[in-house]
Amino acid sequence: MEDVKINNKRSIRHCILFLFDQGMKANGAVKKITYTYGDVLKLNKCHRWFKELKNGNRNLKDAARKGRPTKLDDDILN
Secondary structure (H helix, E strand, O other): OOOOOOOOHHHHHHHHHHHHHOOOOHHHHHHHHHHHHOOOOOHHHHHHHHHHHHOOOOOOOOOOOOOOOOOOOHHHHO
């Protein structure tokens, strides 16, 4: 089967959610996603998402985190 390219993290997360809801284990989900889309998901990342889903967190967006601001505010520097 020819690999279908997918570059969007949220699209992969939707696939993980679908396979989780189907009762699949993380190992099986990685195999199925890798077979379909190529090497876009590592097992440890899938395990982390399955843990979140088992705990009831079905939010597929990236969590806010501290880090470098995306925009520099010149007024703050003066």
